[in-house]
Amino acid sequence: MNTQMTRSGAVALGAGLLLPFLWGAFGPVQPADRLGTGTVQGSVSFQTLPSDEFFEISDVVVYLSGEGLTAETPPVVRTEEQLLLNQEDYTFVPRVLPVLAGDEVTFHNSDDELHNIHTYAKGRRRNRNFNRGQRPGSTFTGVFARPDSVLVLCDIHSQMIAHILVLENGFFTRVSDDGMFSIGDVPPGEYELTAWSEWSGEVKITIEVGDGATVSADVSFPDA
Numbered sequence: 001m002n003t004q005m006t007r008s009g010a011v012a013l014g015a016g017l018l019l020p021f022l023w024g025a026f027g028p029v030q031p032a033d034r035l036g037t038g039t040v041q042g043s044v045s046f047q048t049l050p051s052d053e054f055f056e057i058s059d060v061v062v063y064l065s066g067e068g069l070t071a072e073t074p075p076v077v078r079t080e081e082q083l084l085l086n087q088e089d090y091t092f093v094p095r096v097l098p099v100l101a102g103d104e105v106t107f108h109n110s111d112d113e114l115h116n117i118h119t120y121a122k123g124r125r126r127n128r129n130f131n132r133g134q135r136p137g138s139t140f141t142g143v144f145a146r147p148d149s150v151l152v153l154c155d156i157h158s159q160m161i162a163h164i165l166v167l168e169n170g171f172f173t174r175v176s177d178d179g180m181f182s183i184g185d186v187p188p189g190e191y192e193l194t195a196w197s198e199w200s201g202e203v204k205i206t207i208e209v210g211d212g213a214t215v216s217a218d219v220s221f222p223d224a
Helices: 007-026
Strands: 038-046 061-065 084-087 096-100 104-109 115-121 131-134 139-143 148-153 161-167 172-174 180-186 189-197 201-209 214-216 219-221
Touching (some): 038 201, 061 096, 061 180, 096 172, 201 214, 201 219
Parallel strands (some): 038 214, 038 219, 084 104, 096 161
Antiparallel strands (some): 038 180, 061 172, 104 139, 115 131, 115 148, 148 161, 189 201
């Protein structure tokens, strides 16, 4: 049995042993090494519940902001219902509507009486306000191009109030009836989490999302 090895054979063997190390160091990243998205979940509470009869904790909106979070990461797909501000039984439904900047919002009058849509933008680079009547059964659409906080009133019926919260990325959610929330597909990084309430303003906290981690973030609105 010949135990000698030619020089070319040794070179080939050496290259064969070396290639996996080189491929791991300089080739495509293996799935185990990829950064995984995380989840931010938690609860919202009030030290003192607002006394307004229209208060619902589900009208609180929680959203993230920070470097790397854009409208395209991840792309957000919303249903027509999630972009609808209805007028029903002399009430705007929902009272708080979070949307992404550039979304087309639908306004519909489900009542048998004339209403009107009068917007009051509050943002620094606010969207253009409008004031238009809306006949029973009619529908129209509007686009809010820039992040903003838009108050919506009906000048005919003073009890009708709504808010359109226009956000810069898709990492937002309304709080559930039990005060819980969850935002998924969040890239690793440090972000500012904001809880927004019509009655109590904003509470901001800093969070850090690790590789594939679930981060707990509980927010409490202080007394007014």
